[in-house]
Amino acid sequence: MKITAFNGSPRGASSNTNIMVEAFLKGAEAAGAEVENIFLANKEINHCKACYYCYSSGGKCSIEDDMGDLMLKFVASDIVVLATPLYVQNVSGMLKVFMDRSICIGHPGYEEPFIN
Secondary structure (H helix, E strand, C coil): CEEEEEECCCCHHHCHHHHHHHHHHHHHHHCCCEEEEEEHHHCCCCCCCCCCHHHHCCCCCCCCCCHHHHHHHHHHCCEEEEECCCECCECCHHHHHHHHHCHHHHCCCCCCCCCC
């Protein structure tokens, strides 16, 4: 089983969010899972342009950044964890941008994720 955590804390590895993610992943790894903790703060993720190019291209995004690799990891995972501190009673901005850019996965025409 593959578990991937996308950590949306701007403080990265030194965050309280990461303390909880690491504890979860440690338990999952002890139970036999393959785990990965990805810090979105260390990735280049541009804002979605809402151009919907991904809808007509089978999932390929018009923006070339780190999202192509991240979406490959997302779809290859059995379990995906979205971790974030609460900012103004919502997810962090960087996790929101990541979620926005994941839009093509839910589209019926989805074939391959953001392969640039």
